[in-house]
Amino acid sequence: MTKSHIKVTINGKAVEALVEPRTLLIHFLREQQNLTGAHIGCDTGHCGACTVDIDDMSVKSCMTFAVQADGASITTIEGMANADGTLSALQEGFRMMHGLQCGYCTPGMILRAHRLLQENPDPTEDEIRHGIAGNLCRCTGYVNIVKAIQYAAAKINGTPFQEAAE
């Protein structure tokens, strides 16, 4: 099968590559680009572990072909830290609030929470819970994930952080 030539921007870097049309974006990122942060969880579009940001949309990269992303700008967890290498507000929030245990869902959670906060900088707890409805976590029970996102929102907005009720 002839390969397609694609040009994408990944974490701010221009990338050109040849891909088989059937190559899923998650495989392109992990296997051709060595960006193994985004995970394959369920492989059926349910769990959200493979979530990346494509042109300002949260997308499940196991449900998208790499060719469909031709011309797009993609952000993965590897592109989430601040330019000076320090943790971004969301990453810091997950660390400070213990928003992860095994960590498998975390890259997808952070990418999804990133887009949520871009669209809704001061979400209620309910909006956070609905906003991450496409991301499954089997460890935390979500309580600390919600707190982590609230922590990040407060830090970005420069407002005091108020913990969600348990």
Next chain:
Amino acid sequence: MIPGTFAYHRPTTIGSAVALLIELGEDARPLAGGHSLIPLMKTRLASPEHLIDLAGIDGLSGIARSDDDIVIGAMTTQHSLIGSSLLSELAPIIRETSLMIADPQIRYKGTIGGNCANGDPGNDMPALMQCLNARYALTGNEGSREVLARDFYLGAYETALAAGEILTAVRIPVPAAGHGYAYEKLKRKVGDYATAAAAVMITMAGDTCMSVSIGLTNVAETPLWAEEAGRLLVGTKLDEGSVASAVAAAEAITDPASDMRGPADYRTKMAGVMLRRALERARSRATA
């Protein structure tokens, strides 16, 4: 899970997309958001040899009012439907329904055209489109035609779409001002397809029901427009007796499968419960 091999095409006009579909025949399928098609390809339930991506065609997405219609381009995503102030104002049931489809990520990619053209009885848009009496604009190599959503669905994954045709837009008559609406969906968890769901649009004059339209999701091989159930309610005060006969009439046209969402008779009953709840909520939202 890796799909079978295929060739990828990204035409830039509807004409060239149609020409490709005609030329490549049965081995070619349009690709919209891919969120119904790619799962089928990954499990090899579908193995098209050519995908015709509609994403490169200008003018296939957008939401606008045109005289008495709301026109929604086929490639408009569920995320855009939710964010549209025009829809929130004129037909908020579209936003309400979209918010019950899948999860945020899926809604950024899933399109109204894909959801309506797919033919999966589990999709939520088709019954809503029947409830709203939408028309589908289809373009093929003989030109364009319109088919009513109420006539479009022939069986599971069988629609009135002819070979080579593309659904380009959905046209919805602007609902009456002051109408009440509700989409009630029973699902096992967020992101699930419906065990049963009901869409209701209603107009009232005081206590009296002046018009009502009812669509049912995932309780037959096709979406269902519950015409008789609606007829039984017009002119009534939506009293318990009238609602009970409408619910019975709606349940009578269902023919659900027994599957992991429950046995057939349970799903039929749940269609009735969803209809009852939707009627109540729609009525409470109607003004005038």
